[in-house]
Amino acid sequence: MSSTLLSTTTTFDKGLAPSYQHFKEKYNLECLVDDIKQHLGESGGISSEEVDEEYLISLARKYISDPSDWIEYFYNDTSKNYTRNAIENINHKANILLLVWNPGKGSPIHDHANAHCIMKVLAGQLHETVYYAPETDSKEAKPLAIKSANTFGMNEVTYISDDIGLHRVHNPHPTQIAVSLHLYTPPNAADYGYNIFNEATGSASYVSQAHSVSKKFGLFDLLGEDVDHPL
Numbered sequence: 382m383s384s385t386l387l388s389t390t391t392t393f394d395k396g397l398a399p400s401y402q403h404f405k406e407k408y409n410l411e412c413l414v415d416d417i418k419q420h421l422g423e424s425g426g427i428s429s430e431e432v433d434e435e436y437l438i439s440l441a442r443k444y445i446s447d448p449s450d451w452i453e454y455f456y457n458d459t460s461k462n463y464t465r466n467a468i469e470n471i472n473h474k475a476n477i478l479l480l481v482w483n484p485g486k487g488s489p490i491h492d493h494a495n496a497h498c499i500m501k502v503l504a505g506q507l508h509e510t511v512y513y514a515p516e517t518d519s520k521e522a523k524p525l526a527i528k529s530a531n532t533f534g535m536n537e538v539t540y541i542s543d544d545i546g547l548h549r550v551h552n553p554h555p556t557q558i559a560v561s562l563h564l565y566t567p568p569n570a571a572d573y574g575y576n577i578f579n580e581a582t583g584s585a586s587y588v589s590q591a592h593s594v595s596k597k598f599g600l601f602d603l604l605g606e607d608v609d610h611p612l
């Protein structure tokens with residue numbers, strides 16, 4: 382018997398409720414959010430240059446998806462390609478979002494506004510296509526070149542930044558939704574906007590704000606441009 386199991390048995394024997402035992406044992410979404418807050422500092426704390434993305438990625442890997450953790454944030458607008466649900470805004474240091482992807486739908490090719498982006502699949506599968514960013518001084522229309530393409534299953538984690546390239550993400554399943562957890566630090570796309578790109582020409586269009594909705598707090602914030610390009 383492992384020592385963890387032994388201590389659980391002891392706790393339970395002392396008459397504590399099973400829910401407490403569960404809380405103690407499980408690394409749930411709340412634990413993940415707390416660890417992210419601790420790393421970033423809820424106020425003051427480290428700058429985005431000091432963010433250790435490898436550490437944040439390791440935290441995202443440590444969390445094992447449990448729908449009972451994230452169902453309170455889950456809202457799916459079936460008229461959209463995907464719905465961005467706000468989980469937490471860490472004092473302008475980071476945004477944590479729950480994204481719900483309709484079957485066969487995805488995001489346009491976009492950058493990440495000079496931020497770190499960590500994505501973890503919580504349900505279903507997501508396909509990510511990474512593109513080389515167009516040369517900044519080139520005015521010539523040129524199709525974007527693909528750098529890599531991968532499908533991620535439940536609990537898999539991927540990372541992108543503008544140093545890696547641009548990407549588009551889509552749910553390849555014909556009938557089932559997919560759900561993912563996204564961490565953006567700093568939350569530049571929400572605060573200052575980002576760019577979407579035309580695959581055939583490489584031309585960029587600026588989007589002034591990435592909006593999100595909040596089911597948990599009853600706030601359906603539809604401010605900002607609502608870009609929802611079909612694949």
Ligand SMILES: N[C@@H](CS(=O)O)C(=O)O
Nearest residue numbers: 465488500549550563591
């Ligand atoms: N970065 C996108 C989702 S994805 O395509 O990674 C967003 O926040 O809307």
Ligand SMILES: [Fe+2]
Nearest residue numbers: 491493498548
């Ligand atoms: Fe993205």
